[in-house]
Amino acid sequence: xxxxxxxxxxxxxxxxxxxxxxxxxxxxxxxxxxxxxxxxxxxxxxxxxxxxxxxxxxxxxxxxxxxxxxxxxxxxxxxxxxxxxxxxxxxxxxxxxxxxxxxxxxxxxxxxxxxxxxxxxxxxxxxxxxxxxxxxxxxxxxxxxxxxxxxxxxxxxxxxxxxxxxxxxxxxxxxxxxxxxxxxxxxxxxxxxxxxxxxxxxxxxxxxxxxxxxxxxxxxxxxxxxxxxxxxxxx
Amino acid sequence: xxxxxxxxxxxxxxxxxxxxxxxxxxxxxxxxxxxxxxxxxxxxxxxxxxxxxxxxxxxxxxxxxxxxxxxxxxxxxxxxxxxxxxxxxxxxxxxxxxxxxxxxxxxxxxxxxxxxxxxxxxxxxxxxxxxxxxxxxxxxxxxxxxxxxxxxxxxxxxxxxxxxxxxxxxxxxxxxxxxxxxxxxxxxxxxxxxxxxxxxxxxxxxxxxxxxxxxxxxxxxxxxxxxxxxxxxxxxxxxxxxxxxxxxxxxxxxxxxxxxxxxxxxxxxxxxxxxxxxxxxxxxxxxxxxxxxxxxxxxxxxxxxxxxxxxxxxxxxxxxxxxxxxxxxxxxxxxxxxxxxxxxxxxxxxxxxxxxxxxxxxxxxxxxxxxxxxxxxxxxxxxxxxxxxxxxxxxxxxxxxxxxxxxxxx
Ligand SMILES: Nc1ncnc2c1ncn2[C@@H]1O[C@H](COP(=O)(O)OP(=O)(O)OP(=O)(O)O)[C@@H](O)[C@H]1O
Ligand SMILES: [Mg+2]
Numbered sequence: 001x002x003x004x005x006x007x008x009x010x011x012x013x014x015x016x017x018x019x020x021x022x023x024x025x026x027x028x029x030x031x032x033x034x035x036x037x038x039x040x041x042x043x044x045x046x047x048x049x050x051x052x053x054x055x056x057x058x059x060x061x062x063x064x065x066x067x068x069x070x071x072x073x074x075x076x077x078x079x080x081x082x083x084x085x086x087x088x089x090x091x092x093x094x095x096x097x098x099x100x101x102x103x104x105x106x107x108x109x110x111x112x113x114x115x116x117x118x119x120x121x122x123x124x125x126x127x128x129x130x131x132x133x134x135x136x137x138x139x140x141x142x143x144x145x146x147x148x149x150x151x152x153x154x155x156x157x158x159x160x161x162x163x164x165x166x167x168x169x170x171x172x173x174x175x176x177x178x179x180x181x182x183x184x185x186x187x188x189x190x191x192x193x194x195x196x197x198x199x200x201x202x203x204x205x206x207x208x209x210x211x212x213x214x215x216x217x218x219x220x221x222x223x224x225x226x227x228x229x230x231x232x233x234x235x
Numbered sequence: 236x237x238x239x240x241x242x243x244x245x246x247x248x249x250x251x252x253x254x255x256x257x258x259x260x261x262x263x264x265x266x267x268x269x270x271x272x273x274x275x276x277x278x279x280x281x282x283x284x285x286x287x288x289x290x291x292x293x294x295x296x297x298x299x300x301x302x303x304x305x306x307x308x309x310x311x312x313x314x315x316x317x318x319x320x321x322x323x324x325x326x327x328x329x330x331x332x333x334x335x336x337x338x339x340x341x342x343x344x345x346x347x348x349x350x351x352x353x354x355x356x357x358x359x360x361x362x363x364x365x366x367x368x369x370x371x372x373x374x375x376x377x378x379x380x381x382x383x384x385x386x387x388x389x390x391x392x393x394x395x396x397x398x399x400x401x402x403x404x405x406x407x408x409x410x411x412x413x414x415x416x417x418x419x420x421x422x423x424x425x426x427x428x429x430x431x432x433x434x435x436x437x438x439x440x441x442x443x444x445x446x447x448x449x450x451x452x453x454x455x456x457x458x459x460x461x462x463x464x465x466x467x468x469x470x471x472x473x474x475x476x477x478x479x480x481x482x483x484x485x486x487x488x489x490x491x492x493x494x495x496x497x498x499x500x501x502x503x504x505x506x507x508x509x510x511x512x513x514x515x516x517x518x519x520x521x522x523x524x525x526x527x528x529x530x531x532x533x534x535x536x537x538x539x540x541x542x543x544x545x546x547x548x549x550x551x552x553x554x555x556x557x558x559x560x561x562x563x564x565x566x567x568x569x570x571x572x573x574x575x576x577x578x579x580x581x582x583x584x585x586x587x588x589x590x591x592x593x594x595x596x597x598x599x600x601x602x603x604x605x606x607x608x609x610x611x612x613x614x615x616x617x618x619x620x621x622x623x624x625x626x627x628x629x630x631x632x633x634x635x636x637x638x639x640x641x642x643x644x645x
Contacts (some may be wrong), residue, residue: 100641108555122243
């Protein structure tokens with residue numbers, strides 16, 4: 001099924017080496033949410049990670065994106081061992097290279113769609129005009145320009161998720177981490193979100209790492225990894 | 236990163252103003268606190284200003300105008316300044332000018348002692364400001380100055396009435412030379428207990444002597460003249476000690492007040508004074524204890540509410556904060572975002588509290604010096620200061636929110 005992309009070396013953008021993640025539950029119990037996972041994310045691919053609820057998908061995504069640190073093993077992100085990157089520097093790397101799309105959208109409810117899209121750029125040294133231009137062009141790309149002054153709660157779930165995608169793209173990331181993006185949407189809205197992600201991947205060469213339990217989404221992926229009870233069972 | 240940080244503060248204020256209900260609640264809470272802080276700072280300041288006479292002074296007022304001569308009062312001042320527990324003695328002298336049957340009394344006061352002159356202290360200034368240096372004069376609001384003139388040509392005599400106001404100049408001719416004063420303020424006439432038609436004016440002590448010396452130059456026996464034109468209105472004896480700490484330490488300042496009163500009652504002074512006026516120890520002590528409670532509540536309450544606010548902001552906005560971190564905000568960026576909201580709420584609260592206090596004072600008629608620059612500045616600094624634990628708390632809490640939480644919202 002893997003399909004060659006234009007001008008892509010297919011080099012590894014992220015490598016997970018025998019990665020495990022433990023959580024403490026209660027006082028003494030330790031849950032191993034990810035067990036000795038070996039995998040990689042290739043530059044430019046659309047990778048789907050699928051598995052039932054509770055199998056550790058979100059945990060794996062957090063590890064791959066550097067939002068969380070593994071208990072054992074290591075993650076090489078764009079050539080850097082994530083455990084070596086200081087806590088203050090990681091946000092800057094995320095700001096430069098990563099975008100996130102969440103199952104529950106996680107937009108700031110008190111501000112407008114446009115402001116939400118702008119928000120990742122607020123701490124940067126771009127000037128206000130550049131930020132606004134970027135936001136407007138992204139809202140255009142997700143076909144929501146006429147809704148730019150609406151607040152999240154005045155929009156449908158599908159629209160909110162498109163705003164969230166526009167926000168994830170504000171910093172022109174190399175890689176997009178997407179956690180169950182259609183979980184809160186009906187199939188029609190879900191389809192448009194997936195098509196948008198596919199388009200970004202194909203036309204703008206954004207690497208996409210998608211985690212889901214939904215088999216229907218697999219058709220959009222170049223490659224699928226199956227996760228079962230914290231273990232990668234098939235890739 | 237300066238541009239980004241400034242923008243973050245701007246945006247955090249924007250975000251805060253959009254969460255209208257939350258902001259309103261906290262602005263009101265802050266307003267109440269700020270009001271208490273302002274009021275308590277005002278009261279604290281009052282111990283050395285508007286409350287100086289009430290709280291730690293003994294006043295010896297002349298039994299009548301023009302009865303106590305300069306010499307008598309000067310000797311009494313010396314005697315009183317050696318009494319134990321006396322911080323300073325402020326004699327209030329005036330010179331009379333007569334014309335058209337009415338009297339103009341010109342008082343001299345050191346601007347630094349202005350709070351000892353109960354009748355014409357700065358908070359009864361109705362327009363303009365208090366005198367600060369030589370050449371400046373205060374007059375009563377509706378002063379009608381009567382000047383007698385004799386016109387040599389034609390031999391007629393007549394009277395000129397003038398009603399000087401703020402900014403006018405008044406020329407006082409003592410003997411040969413004239414001295415010109417600028418009216419920098421007027422005071423409420425009701426404060427002065429004198430025959431109607433008599434006018435009061437206030438200049439600095441040095442200016443009073445300039446006027447006087449000029450008057451005197453033409454006379455041989457200056458001492459006699461001084462004693463016939465310069466009189467003492469009252470002597471204010473300020474007791475030593477801090478009103479604030481006295482409440483804690485058993486009331487030493489009020490013990491001093493009582494010691495001074497006892498001295499004046501058992502010693503024969505040269506001038507004829509009414510019995511000493513002062514506030515009883517218990518009354519003052521109760522008032523100060525009430526003030527101290529207000530201050531404590533304001534400070535502790537302020538710190539508590541600010542911390543609570545910081546706690547709640549980071550709690551309400553937990554997912555938001557985790558999300559911001561996930562999309563590339565550093566801890567400092569996130570903290571800046573919460574800072575703006577706290578800052579906005581506290582500044583808006585401060586202004587609202589100030590307005591509230593103005594209304595409260597208007598209704599109760601209580602005189603507290605709150606609208607002085609120092610009081611307001613101090614109060615604002617304190618309001619900012621009691622936020623420090625809140626800032627630290629919010630910083631700690633935002634630090635602790637892991638960005639991974641953004642992905643776990645179900
Ligand atoms: N912070 C945590 N503390 C303790 N246990 C956790 C924590 N986060 C996740 N777990 C546990 O780790 C396991 C994997 O969780 P994870 O959220 O990664 O699953 P998931 O595949 O994303 O599930 P879903 O499809 O429901 O989102 C679960 O058993 C979960 O209870
Ligand atoms: Mg999950």
